[in-house]
Amino acid sequence: MTGRDVHILSAAAALPGPALDNATLARRFGMDPLWEQWVDAFIGTRARHLALDLETGKQTRTLASLAEEAGRRALAAAGLGPGDVDAVVLATATPDQLMPATVNVVADRLGIDGVRSFQLQSGCSGAVQALDVARQILLSGSGRTVLVLGGDVIARFYDLETDLRKAAPAELVNFVLFGDAAGAAVLSTDPAPGSAAVRALFTRLVGLGRPPGAVLEWFGPADRHSDRPAATEDYKAIEEHVPTMTGEVLDEVLTGLGWRGDEVDLLLPPQLSGRMTKLISERLGLPRAQDVSCVDDAGNCGNAIVFLQLQRALAGALGPGRRAVGISIESSKWLKAGFALEGN
Incomplete structure (x- = not known):
């Protein structure tokens, strides 16, 4: 281990589609207006973005497409290109496929090759696990720049034919709690203004x-x-x-x-x-x-x-x-x- 610091140079996000408020969900699933009031009072989340067309059931974005967008934005904000990246780490609970690993699909789309890549299967704290892996890579002296990605597309697990009026609370809550998105951060041993x-x-x-x-x-x-x-x-x-x-x-x-x-x-x-x-x-x-x-x-x-x-x-x-x-x-x-x- 070296005594040098690790710095977050930039971070970026990608959200699919327009924000969907609670009233939109209530109309789509035929819920009573009191349900919307319950969500506002006891859940408190006003809106979310979904990689899914609620009317057709068609998936509109994949995790790879969202992570590519976020990664591209993060690299641009850091003033770096694909050739500057020494490793890529992705955390997700919802990979697009079991194989190939989504991290490798994203790296390919970004033009990153010849580097180490890691995909962590985890819930939301996987983002911090991915940052931890990147930090350890940098502290070991194995590189100067790591692109860290994280995201989930939960909406692909929704059954749009479900009658939410009869759904158990443990299932119902998922329709209002979650949104879809991906994010990225660039970590480096070299500081920069705004890092x-x-x-x-x-x-x-x-x-x-x-x-x-x-x-x-x-x-x-x-x-x-x-x-x-x-x-x-x-x-x-x-x-x-x-x-x-x-x-x-x-x-x-x-x-x-x-x-x-x-x-x-x-x-x-x-x-x-x-x-x-x-x-x-x-x-x-x-x-x-x-x-x-x-x-x-x-x-x-x-x-x-x-x-x-x-x-x-x-x-x-x-x-x-x-x-x-x-x-x-x-x-x-x-x-x-x-x-x-x-x-x-």
């Missing part, structure tokens, strides 16, 4: 003995007609565990760096739903931290979330000497992740 130094970063599995809080099925030819729902979410378990886990991550990051809570300028909180994110931020009690949030208008877009937040933070709020803490919690088998940045 941020990574001061801390960790991910940790803490799911021993805990049942999954979220399940996303994969069906093959042998069980394609299974009556198991494609996606389920134990929202009650998430409400119970995520706020506590978020506080643990914040304490670990601050203690490890010797930072005080009143020295944090930006907070990138978990983006589970508009309501829960707001409650978690209030509970953390950072006196002057500005929330960097995207869930209200983009939904919970899985592995793209952290990159959407980074894009907003690097756009001006994270200036020289300013400090940010990011937290990501994954409920599938309970992972917690955190990172800290300081503007260059």
Whole structure:
């Protein structure tokens, strides 16, 4: 290991199609107007972007196309080209295919070749896992620049024929919580104006003995007609565990760096739903931290979330000497992740 720093030079995102508000979903699925009010009051997410035409059921974007767009934007923002990239890392829970790996499809489209590539299968904290892999590559001296990608297309798992009026809560909640998106960041050992130094970063599995809080099925030819729902979410378990886990991550990051809570300028909180994110931020009690949030208008877009937040933070709020803490919690088998940045 070397003593050099790793810097995030740029971040970018790609969202499919126009934003779909709760009223649009209510009309499409024949839900009572009271359902829309319930979503607003108890979920708090106003809109999301879907890579799916709700009327025809046709998928309009793939993860590869979204990640290509985000990666191209991130490289351009960093003033770099495909030949400058030493490795590519992608995190996703919803690859377009089991093979070839989506990361390699994206690299090909971007004109990147002759480098190491990695694809991590994970929920939303996979974005931080991907940043961690990139950081370790750079700290080992194996390169100077890594393109990190993350994203999910959840809408391809929706059954548009489902009668939501009869759906179980664990299935119903997925139609309002999630959105589709991809994001990208360029990490380097060389700082640049507007970049941020990574001061801390960790991910940790803490799911021993805990049942999954979220399940996303994969069906093959042998069980394609299974009556198991494609996606389920134990929202009650998430409400119970995520706020506590978020506080643990914040304490670990601050203690490890010797930072005080009143020295944090930006907070990138978990983006589970508009309501829960707001409650978690209030509970953390950072006196002057500005929330960097995207869930209200983009939904919970899985592995793209952290990159959407980074894009907003690097756009001006994270200036020289300013400090940010990011937290990501994954409920599938309970992972917690955190990172800290300081503007260059």
